[in-house]
Amino acid sequence: MxxxxxxxxxxxxxxxxxxxxxxxxxxxxxxxxxxxxxxxxxxxxxxxxxxxxxxxxxxxxxxxxxxxxxQLGAAFAGQLDLVREAQDVAQDVAAACDEAVHVAVLSGADVIYLVKVDSTHPVRMVSAVGRRLPAHCTAVGKMLLSSLDPSDLDALLPPGGLSAMTPDSITDPDRFRAELDRIRAEGVAVDDGESDSAVRCVGAPVRDHTGKTVAAMSVSAPIIRWTPTAHAEWTRLVCEGAVALSTRLGYRAPR
The missing domain is CATH 1.10.10.10 (Winged helix-like DNA-binding domain superfamily/Winged helix DNA-binding domain)
Structure with a gap:
C-alpha cells in the first residue's frame, strides 16, 4: 500500500x-x-x-x-458544471418564492452546500456555501441518503444512533430508515426543524444524464412563514427547479 x-x-x-x-x-x-x-x-x-x-x-x-x-477552488468550480447550472436555476427558484434556496451534495455522512441564493426578507436562514452539516438532519441530506444503495446507506448509519442538532432531529436508525422509505415514495424530503428549530426546508433530487441522484435542491424558510399553503407552493417550486437543473445536466425523465 x-x-x-x-x-x-x-x-x-x-x-x-x-x-x-x-x-x-x-x-x-x-x-x-x-x-x-x-x-x-x-x-x-x-x-x-x-x-x-x-x-x-x-x-x-x-x-x-x-x-x-x-485559484484551485476556481479551477475546481470551473470543471464542475453542476455549480454553474445550479446557481442559475437556484436564482430562478428563489425569485419565485423569495426564500433561501440551496443546492448540496453528499460527502460521507454529511452534506456540503455548493450553492446558496438568499431571501430578501430581513428574517432569513443563516447558512453559507461550503458549510457542512449532518445529512440526516437536513432535507437535502435526507434526499441524497434516500438515493443510496442499501449497503452504502448501512455504512453511513451508525447502529448506536444518530447525532442530534435539535430536539426534533431523528436519532433512531429504524425511524430514520422509515423516513427514507417515505421520501422514496413521495419524491420530496422535509427538514422539520431538525437542523435548526426555527427553520423548515423542503428538498428534491437533482439527477445527472445517467439518472443518478448527484445533488439535492431545497427551499428553506423561517417557521414564521412556513404555512401549509406556502409549504405546498415551495414544494412545487423546488421540485420544478430540481427537474430544470437535472435537465441541464442531461437527465431525461422516463416517458
Missing part, C-alpha cells in the same frame, strides 16, 4: 482549520491540532512561502488563506 506523508496530512489539517475561521494564530493552530509549536512553525513557514497562507497585515502572528487556494 502507498504510504501517506504525515507532513502533508498535517499541512492539510492546518488549511482545513480555516474553513471555519478566517484568521488563526500559530498558537491557536497548535492547540487545535494538538501539535508541537515547532512542527506548526515549520509547516506555516512552508505554507507561507508558497502563499497558501499569508500573514495578516499589521498582525504578523495571524494567518489567513492565500490566493492559490482561491
Amino acid at each position: 502507498p504510504r501517506v506523508v504525515p507532513a502533508v496530512i498535517r499541512a492539510l489539517d492546518i488549511l482545513e482549520l480555516f474553513l471555519d475561521q478566517p484568521r488563526l494564530s500559530a498558537r491557536e493552530i497548535a492547540e487545535r491540532l494538538g501539535l508541537p509549536r515547532t512542527t506548526v512553525h515549520e509547516l506555516l513557514v512552508t505554507l507561507v512561502a508558497r502563499s497558501y497562507l499569508i500573514s495578516v497585515p499589521g498582525q504578523p502572528v495571524q494567518f489567513r488563506l492565500g490566493m492559490p487556494l482561491f
Whole structure:
C-alpha cells in the first residue's frame, strides 16, 4: 500500500482549520491540532512561502488563506458544471418564492452546500456555501441518503444512533430508515426543524444524464412563514427547479 506523508496530512489539517475561521494564530493552530509549536512553525513557514497562507497585515502572528487556494477552488468550480447550472436555476427558484434556496451534495455522512441564493426578507436562514452539516438532519441530506444503495446507506448509519442538532432531529436508525422509505415514495424530503428549530426546508433530487441522484435542491424558510399553503407552493417550486437543473445536466425523465 502507498504510504501517506504525515507532513502533508498535517499541512492539510492546518488549511482545513480555516474553513471555519478566517484568521488563526500559530498558537491557536497548535492547540487545535494538538501539535508541537515547532512542527506548526515549520509547516506555516512552508505554507507561507508558497502563499497558501499569508500573514495578516499589521498582525504578523495571524494567518489567513492565500490566493492559490482561491485559484484551485476556481479551477475546481470551473470543471464542475453542476455549480454553474445550479446557481442559475437556484436564482430562478428563489425569485419565485423569495426564500433561501440551496443546492448540496453528499460527502460521507454529511452534506456540503455548493450553492446558496438568499431571501430578501430581513428574517432569513443563516447558512453559507461550503458549510457542512449532518445529512440526516437536513432535507437535502435526507434526499441524497434516500438515493443510496442499501449497503452504502448501512455504512453511513451508525447502529448506536444518530447525532442530534435539535430536539426534533431523528436519532433512531429504524425511524430514520422509515423516513427514507417515505421520501422514496413521495419524491420530496422535509427538514422539520431538525437542523435548526426555527427553520423548515423542503428538498428534491437533482439527477445527472445517467439518472443518478448527484445533488439535492431545497427551499428553506423561517417557521414564521412556513404555512401549509406556502409549504405546498415551495414544494412545487423546488421540485420544478430540481427537474430544470437535472435537465441541464442531461437527465431525461422516463416517458
